Amino acid sequence: MKFNKKILFALIAICFIVLGLFYVNSGSENEDYSLSQDDEIEYESAESEITEKSVIYVHVCGQVNNPGVFELESGSRVFAAIEAAGGISEFADTQSINLAKEIKDGEQIYIPEIGEQANESGALASDGLLNINTASADELTTLPGIGQSRAKTIIDYREKNGGFSAIEDIMNVTGIKDASFAKIKDLIKV
8 A cells, every 4th residue: 555655646746747847838838929929919000000091182073062182091992082072963973983993092083964974084085075074284284275273273163163064164264265265165075
């Protein structure tokens, strides 16, 4: 019986030693894991800060309730830009534009009126006429007698009034009267 007690005591002692070694080794492994996990959390935080700071600016005009330039998150879609502009007007034709298209910084998004043909490649159509509802300032300056300041006035007018219904409406813009209109009337369309 004494022999069995000694063996039992030795086995218990060995078990404690083995468990102690296992505990010490597993504790150091957990410590390494928690450090790498902290590093990963710091990396994710830095990455989300960069993503949050990535913004773009887009110009939304045409048949929207509040045309203007809006700040959006990088990777935003056309529908988000329209929402930023207060939504579409009752005359908007959203069937001719891609609402899911990803937008880029500095892009102009023009929402056409029902019945108006949208031209995604620019304001100059295949017929050679410049669409005064979608033309950029640079495109407008290609017209005779239209400089940068007059182009800005045209863009400001169409944003404020929701675009032109007829080419003759351009004469409502300050500085464009009969003589100026006569020079450009065969070069423009709505």
